[in-house]
Amino acid sequence: MKIIYLNILKRIIRQKHLQLMSIIIVILYILVGINSAISYKNKIALFDQAKANVRKAWLNQPAQNPHSSAHYGHYVFQPVTALNFLDNGVTDYLGSVLKLEGHRQNDAAFSPIMNNSEMARLGEINFSWVLQVLIPLFIILMSFNSISAEFEQNNIKLLKSQGASIGQLLWGNVCSILTILLTLFLVGVFFIFILYALLTKQPLNTFPFSDFLIWISTYMVYFFILILFSVIISALVKVSKLSFLILLSFWVFSIIILPKLIYSTSRIIYPYPSKQEFTKTLNESRKKGIDGHDPMDQRAKQFNDSLLLKYNVKSLDELPINADGLIMQADEDYANKVYDKHFSDIRTVTNNQNQLASIISIINPFLAIKNISMTIAQSDYNSNMIFLSEAEQYRRYLIKELNTKMAYGGSKTGEWDWSVDVSYWNTVRDFSYPQAPLLKRLSYRKIEIISLFLWVVILIVSIKLIARNYKIV
């Protein structure tokens, strides 16, 4: 097989259109690398600056009532991981900045897409896009006639009569195309990494090398699958034009049509409630709780009565604590339950939609690699959900901290002009959360991983079967 492998390698390298395509890919690497590096560097700088400003504004609050701070609002930012540089996934669409405030949960705000023209619908070009969308085209160009040309040029019988087996021919093609592709890929990866190190000036000791290696390996598997598939089609069809047409149709269907079809279908099967319907249900549920800002509210009155009983006093003025802080926390606790229920319903719908896409990835390796790549780079929906969940936990901590300070910090009920010392602001911790380890993140992508594995196994078995039963006449 080595002889056939080296021969095919030599022939591919000499093909002018492939040389041109390789040059285009290298130029794309350069453009994408520079674009990603600048974009990543700006995003990091912007987020670091904004985070510092938000914290500074928090710490520099004047001596005031803690509840005023709860309404003042607090911005948190989804961490920008190093591999976002390679794959920014759905981050730009979902948003990575959140405003936290008392009494309400917010969706992620200020997604970069919001600040862009309608061209933003086309999406930003990044390294993973080149690998997922363009490289498959390159693979098709290299392999559509790998076996069919041997028929068309009458070489197949000559090869067979010289002693070459069909298996050697199939694997020789697979290995030689893979060699060229991996060379181009690894050159690109190396180049992108150098750009990352030079342009972003991020410390390399924090770079997630193990995640990076897994990311590279996953793409290698993806390319291997596409090469096996293309060579098999070329062998089965035996006519180059038809083979090219089939592979191109597969590319269009897998990369353009199927993802959009799944998106539309998933929204039909698992529809979201309308905004109006959702807000109405949410407000109705919310009304059943305590209104912390309305002393005449019946449930607030009941809560106050329970406090009087607990502290064995006759009026709120006699309480050793500030009942306003506790009643607002009770309001917050109830609101949290309401939000948890309703937002959980919405997230279940989104999860169901995403699950459908995962299941379809069994037949579409493009969807599988897209999801796995985003997950490794922490730019997928799950990573955004983790951020939103952590941000909500932080919001609850923050509001509870402020309400508790108001209740037990030394003020009495009704003292709305009571204020905390400025040193208090520093005792409230800043927003941060540990990043989920790679294995945990990948556990959300079991179906996609199984999909790639199955594709490899099925295609290898197919090659073996074809090699055994292939008819050259």
Place this chain on the structure above:
Amino acid sequence: MSLLQAIELSKQYNDVYALRNLNLSINKGEIYCLLGQNGAGKTTTINLMLGFVKPSAGKILFNNIDLVENPSLINKHFAYIPEVVHLYGSLTGIENLEFFSKIAGNHYAKNELVNFLNEAGLQESAHHKLMTSYSKGMRQKVAIAIAIAKRADCIFMDEPTSGLDPKATNDFITICKKLAKNGTTIFMATHDIFNAVNVANTIGIMREGILVNSIDSKSITATALEKLYLETI
């Protein structure tokens, strides 16, 4: 003793016979030409001899050894020259020869490869040019060089002179005669009656999968063969 024998050899596709009860015997150093219309069974015979398809019935013997049961002998002793030789356009003539020789298990030095190409009649200035610049006749010569380099006992040629100009055809016939003189057996399917008489020792005429005539070329002229051929088919 016959080098190559077909005994009651048949090939059937569904209910249709592509070849029916072929019996022939070819000696070492003999040139056997098989004439017949398109679809007469010439290429099927070559495909069977080279093991590209399995026979429905009958035997193919090489030195009295059954090739269906010992297919490894085919690659070792037989060579093949197709009707249209393309080889690989992005490789030079010598690179193509080197590649196909290596597949057959022969690793030759550069000067040996040059000798094979010279022996096949390819001018030396063309050895290092890409095959895309070769004429049909030149590509044919590289294919002959591949067969020579394999040191095959028997070369199967499927309409090798089709599309060649008279000079190239003449060169080709000369090389075939030289090979046969050196002991190589040649089995050739062709439409070219005049060259068949010129080059062959034995000429077979096929019709609808059946060998209907087997003629000693010394006993017939080209004109007589043409007449017989037209009457037969």
